[in-house]
Each structure stands twice: as C-alpha cells, then as structure tokens.
Amino acid sequence: MTTIYTIECVKCKTQFTEEETITRCLKCGQALDIIFDIETLKKNINVYNITNTPISAVKYLDFYPLKDKQNIISLDEGATPLIQSKELSKKYGIKNLYIKNEGANPTGVFKDRGSLVEISKAVELGATGIVVASTGNMAASVSAYSARAGIPCYVIVPDTTPLGKLSQSLAYGGNVIKVRGTYADCVKLSSEMAEKYGYLLAGDYAFRGEGQKSIAYEIIEQLHWNVPDVIIAPVGCGTNLYGIAKGFFEWKELGLIDRVPRIIGTQPEKADTLCSAFHAHEKEQRTIQFPSSLCGAVNIGAPLDDMKLLNIIRESNGSFEIIDDTTVLTSQKDMAMLASVFTEPSGAIPVACLEKLKEKKVISEDDVVVCIATGVGLKDSHSATILFPDFPAVENSIDDIADFLDSGILELKSDKNNSEILFSTKPSVQSIKEVAETLFGFNAEKNKQFFKELCDEVFVFFERRTEMKKGEFQAILEEVIANTKDETNSILKIIDVVGTHYLNKKAQATVTIDFKGKEITANATGTGSVDAAISAIENALSQQTEYKINLDDFEVNVQNGGLDASVRVKITFSDANKNRVTVTGVSPDLVVASLMAYTKGFIRLYKKQ
Numbered sequence: 001m002t003t004i005y006t007i008e009c010v011k012c013k014t015q016f017t018e019e020e021t022i023t024r025c026l027k028c029g030q031a032l033d034i035i036f037d038i039e040t041l042k043k044n045i046n047v048y049n050i051t052n053t054p055i056s057a058v059k060y061l062d063f064y065p066l067k068d069k070q071n072i073i074s075l076d077e078g079a080t081p082l083i084q085s086k087e088l089s090k091k092y093g094i095k096n097l098y099i100k101n102e103g104a105n106p107t108g109v110f111k112d113r114g115s116l117v118e119i120s121k122a123v124e125l126g127a128t129g130i131v132v133a134s135t136g137n138m139a140a141s142v143s144a145y146s147a148r149a150g151i152p153c154y155v156i157v158p159d160t161t162p163l164g165k166l167s168q169s170l171a172y173g174g175n176v177i178k179v180r181g182t183y184a185d186c187v188k189l190s191s192e193m194a195e196k197y198g199y200l201l202a203g204d205y206a207f208r209g210e211g212q213k214s215i216a217y218e219i220i221e222q223l224h225w226n227v228p229d230v231i232i233a234p235v236g237c238g239t240n241l242y243g244i245a246k247g248f249f250e251w252k253e254l255g256l257i258d259r260v261p262r263i264i265g266t267q268p269e270k271a272d273t274l275c276s277a278f279h280a281h282e283k284e285q286r287t288i289q290f291p292s293s294l295c296g297a298v299n300i301g302a303p304l305d306d307m308k309l310l311n312i313i314r315e316s317n318g319s320f321e322i323i324d325d326t327t328v329l330t331s332q333k334d335m336a337m338l339a340s341v342f343t344e345p346s347g348a349i350p351v352a353c354l355e356k357l358k359e360k361k362v363i364s365e366d367d368v369v370v371c372i373a374t375g376v377g378l379k380d381s382h383s384a385t386i387l388f389p390d391f392p393a394v395e396n397s398i399d400d401i402a403d404f405l406d407s408g409i410l411e412l413k414s415d416k417n418n419s420e421i422l423f424s425t426k427p428s429v430q431s432i433k434e435v436a437e438t439l440f441g442f443n444a445e446k447n448k449q450f451f452k453e454l455c456d457e458v459f460v461f462f463e464r465r466t467e468m469k470k471g472e473f474q475a476i477l478e479e480v481i482a483n484t485k486d487e488t489n490s491i492l493k494i495i496d497v498v499g500t501h502y503l504n505k506k507a508q509a510t511v512t513i514d515f516k517g518k519e520i521t522a523n524a525t526g527t528g529s530v531d532a533a534i535s536a537i538e539n540a541l542s543q544q545t546e547y548k549i550n551l552d553d554f555e556v557n558v559q560n561g562g563l564d565a566s567v568r569v570k571i572t573f574s575d576a577n578k579n580r581v582t583v584t585g586v587s588p589d590l591v592v593a594s595l596m597a598y599t600k601g602f603i604r605l606y607k608k609q
C-alpha cells in the first residue's frame with residue numbers, strides 16, 4: 001500500500017519512518033507530527049459513507065495513520081453524546097452551549113479514541129509489550145486496549161500513587177510497577193524500558209493524537225454539518241486538543257467543511273504551563289516543576305505537545321484561559337445539576353472559563369460553543385464531594401430523618417479545600433452568625449441550639465489559635481450539626497486533660513471527667529498521646545459504670561495543610577451489643593479532637609443500651 005502520511009519533527013522538521021521512531025524526534029527530542037498527503041487521502045475516502053452512516057470512532061479509519069485495517073483493536077469508542085441544556089446555557093449566558101460528554105467512552109475518558117489508533121499501530125508493528133507512564137486515566141485506557149490486543153502492558157507510576165487510582169488498570173491486567181520517584185522520572189524510565197526490552201512506548205505521542213481527531217468529526221456531524229464557532233477543552237499535555245484542532249483543519253483541506261472553529265485551551269491556574277506562554281507570544285511551554293491543581297488529569301508541569309498546540313491555536317485565531325480550582329468545582333457541580341453530565345474536575349475547566357472568556361470578549365453569547373467534558377466524574381469521586389458537607393448518619397427512626405431535614409444541613413454550602421483566612425482575630429457572636437449565614441447558608445435563627453454550640457466551639461478554638469480558615473470553620477459547623485443533639489443533657493464531659501510524651505518511653509495522661517454530675521480523675525499510659533488520653537478516660541469511666549465502648553476505626557484528616565493545621569478525627573465505636581456509631585471531632589490538637597469524638601461516641605452508644 002502507498003504511504004499517504006509522513007512522520008516529521010515539529011521543530012527541526014527531520015522526517016522518520018515508523019520503524020525508526022513513533023514517539024519523539026531522535027535529533028532534537030521535540031514532538032513528532034503526522035502529515036497526510038491530502039490529495040491521496042481525498043482519492044481514498046468514501047464521502048457517501050462519511051455523510052450517511054452513524055458516528056463512531058472506527059467510522060473514520062481512513063483518517064488515521066494505519067496501514068493495515070486487519071488489525072484494528074476497538075472497544076466501540078466514540079459516538080459520545082453532544083448535550084445541550086437550556087438551564088446550563090442560561091446560567092452561563094451562551095445561547096448555543098454544547099457539552100461533548102467524553103466520559104461516555106469505554107474506560108470513561110477521551111483517551112480511548114487515541115488508544116484505538118495507538119494500540120492498533122502496536123499490533124501492526126508487531127509489539128511484544130507495551131509500556132506507559134501514567135498515574136491514572138492513560139494507564140486505564142492503555143491497559144484495556146492492550147488486554148484486547150493480547151499484548152502485555154506495563155504501567156510505570158510514582159510510588160505515591162494511591163491504589164484506588166490504579167484499580168481500573170489492574171482490573172484490565174496491567175502490570176503495575178511503582179517507582180520511587182516523580183512522574184517525570186516514570187516518563188524517562190518508561191522510555192528506557194521500551195528501548196531495553198523492545199516494547200512499544202505508549203503515551204502522549206503522535207499516533208495517539210491522530211485518534212483524537214474523531215472528536216472533531218463527530219461534533220461536525222452532530223451539529224448537522226455546521227462547524228461550531230468555538231471549541232474549548234482542558235489541556236494537560238495538549239495531545240487531545242491538538243488532535244481535535246487537526247481534525248477540523250484536515251477536513252477543511254479536504255473540502256468537507258468550509259471553515260475551522262476558534263480553538264481555546266484552558267488550564268487550572270496552578271498548572272499554567274501554556275496560557276501565559278500563549279499570551280506572551282512564546283512558542284514553547286513555561287515548565288512548572290511542582291504543579292498543584294486538584295484537577296489531577298491536567299496537573300502536568302511539562303506538556304509534550306506544547307509547540308504543536310500553541311501553533312495550531314494561533315492558526316485558528318483561538319485563545320487560552322486559566323481558572324482557579326474552586327470555580328472549577330462549582331462548574332463541575334453546575335454541569336451535573338443542570339445538564340446531568342458528571343465529569344471529573346478537569347472536564348469542567350472549559351465551562352468554568354466561560355465567564356472570563358465572555359468578559360474578555362474572546363467569545364460572545366451568540367457563538368456556538370462546544371466544551372469538551374473529558375472524563376467521567378467517577379474517576380475522582382473524592383473531588384466531587386468537596387463542595388458538599390459530610391453528611392452525618394441519622395438514627396434508625398423517622399423522627400431523626402425529620403430532624404435531619406429540619407437542620408438545614410442539606411442546604412449547607414461547602415468548600416473544604418478552602419484555606420482562605422476567615423477570621424484573623426477571635427470573632428464576635430454577630431460575625432459568626434453573619435459568616436455562617438452568608439458563606440455557608442446556615443440558618444442561625446432556625447437552629448438556635450446548633451448556633452450556640454457553634455459559637456462555643458469557635459471560642460474554644462481561639463483559645464489555642466489566632467486565626468481560623470474557611471475550611472476549619474466548615475468542619476466545626478458540620479460537626480456541631482452532626483452531634484449537638486447528643487450533647488443536650490450530656491452525661492459525659494471532659495473537664496481537663498494533661499499529658500506527657502517521650503521519645504523512648506510510653507506516653508502518660510491524666511484526665512478529669514464529669515460523668516452524670518460526678519467528677520473523677522484517672523491516669524493511664526499508652527503507646528502515644530491519643531492512646532494514653534483515651535485509656536485514661538476509660539479508667540475514669542470504669543470507676544462509675546460497667547458499660548464500655550470499643551474503638552473499631554480511627555481516621556485523621558488534616559484540614560488545609562501546614563504544621564498548625566486543625567485535624568478532623570473520625571472514629572467508629574461499637575459496644576458489646578454490636579451497636580456501632582461513627583463520630584467526628586475537630587480541633588487544632590489531635591488529642592483534643594480525639595477526646596471530643598470519644599465523648600460523642602460514648603454518649604450516643606450509652607443511650608442505645
């Protein structure tokens with residue numbers, strides 16, 4: 001078969017054969033591009049077929065750099081929905097706003113379109129193994145396609161990667177290798193491994209990008225052969241958006257469409273490798289050593305396709321924008337609530353940028369705008385809960401459900417990750433009330449008991465600290481709402497705790513409690529401070545009651561980082577009757593937070609006997 005494409009370095013323009021390399025330029029290390037001979041392509045394609053058959057990624061095989069169509073590895077990717085929601089359009093002030101829901105692909109992410117081409121190419125080249133560096137979505141997609149091709153797949157990840165993120169890849173049979181190093185180290189190692197063992201190196205390389213073109217083709221068809229005015233996508237390495245843009249340009253060259261949309265790249269502020277470079281008229285990225293956005297899929301410091309993407313965006317008369325993580329989470333919520341598209345944070349970046357793009361007159365309300373929701377929300381279920389309070393469990397009774405609904409906790413606003421300073425001195429009752437009402441939607445008038453408890457806890461907090469962050473206030477507010485009911489007429493109070501700990505000896509604690517109006521003091525030692533303090537309470541209680549609770553599970557979360565951060569302790573207790581309860585305590589001090597939780601757990605279980 002005649003070759004209808006060549007492989008060329010985007011920078012030094014050296015050409016290579018695919019037997020030589022399909023990843024990076026062997027001379028200068030820059031990205032490679034696939035250049036089609038448009039005249040030959042024009043003769044090969046079946047326009048009737050293109051315009052008259054339903055969309056799917058495999059429909060566009062003629063546009064991919066594959067020589068042999070006997071080896072296609074497909075999971076029926078593509079044909080993802082293009083969704084329009086009146087409510088979302090109205091909220092963001094764009095009359096014709098569309099969401100291309102790429103989460104509907106087989107592994108939940110657009111990368112499956114690229115894997116179709118990349119792994120089919122691997123079969124064509126006779127690969128005996130496939131190696132990929134990744135921390136999540138890429139690994140899952142490449143593992144799934146490798147499994148289908150029957151080729152072993154090796155996934156190289158930093159050892160800090162949580163297992164949860166790798167579960168999908170493991171399920172598809174990916175061989176996960178954890179490396180003591182950073183993501184950049186893994187990229188380097190994967191390429192060394194490919195060379196040493198003769199494996200195919202998968203990742204953000206030119207053949208994968210070709211597979212992403214089908215997003216453009218499908219959008220054109222879904223809009224009944226009208227080209228949208230604007231395409232907006234999140235950018236990590238730039239491979240996906242470059243591929244989409246290339247799809248539009250090639251179809252224009254082929255005469256299938258008469259213009260291309262303006263291509264807009266978007267990134268989180270904390271991983272802005274390309275936006276500022278774009279606006280400074282630079283050709284290459286501004287590398288970031290430690291990007292820190294919570295949008296994991298685009299939290300990338302050194303994008304591989306920087307030159308390709310910056311170039312094609314300029315050619316399309318497009319632009320670049322950045323946005324903060326909190327706005328992204330808000331848009332993620334809007335997309336789910338108003339359009340029923342549940343996307344991971346990265347997939348919400350385009351919608352989060354709409355306001356800014358309108359303000360800067362980069363887009364207008366009359367433009368036909370397509371935002372790419374790149375991956376499904378289930379990929380990162382933790383992030384999706386940041387803007388929601390932690391809901392407490394209610395007792396097994398309809399009265400408790402009624403109390404729960406009345407408490408207003410379902411309407412509470414949340415921003416757990418927010419480390420903005422809320423109070424820089426001890427606040428007054430009035431200012432606590434204002435903050436609780438305006439920022440968190442808490443009704444102080446309706447919930448007088450909760451509010452009193454909230455003020456008390458805030459004041460106790462300021463005994464120890466001189467300022468309070470937004471996330472800390474929220475943790476206290478939630479904890480109060482979850483637990484206050486138990487504290488009314490409480491049978492157990494902690495009056496004081498004094499403790500000592502040592503480097504090489506057991507910790508000691510002395511605790512004074514009030515149990516049913518009686519004051520008792522007791523001591524204990526323990527492996528650490530928390531253990532000693534809890535054992536001391538248990539010793540004190542055992543002087544008054546036979547009733548005992550056991551600690552089943554103990555989880556500590558640090559609020560908003562830093563050495564002086566407050567901690568939120570979550571403990572599950574049970575008793576001999578198999579009653580169980582999970583409670584929380586929040587304090588800048590780990591021992592105090594644990595004792596608060598213990599008290600609540602004890603009171604609640606004691607009442608159940």
Ligand SMILES: *Cc1c(COP(=O)(O)O)cnc(C)c1O
Pocket residue numbers: 109111137138204234235236237238239240241297298344346347374375376
């Ligand atoms: C990989 C990925 C991106 C970034 O795409 P690039 O091709 O690296 O620019 C965005 N969102 C999701 C969900 C991804 O998995």
Ligand SMILES: [Zn+2]
Pocket residue numbers: 009010011012013014025026027028029030
């Ligand atoms: Zn080169």
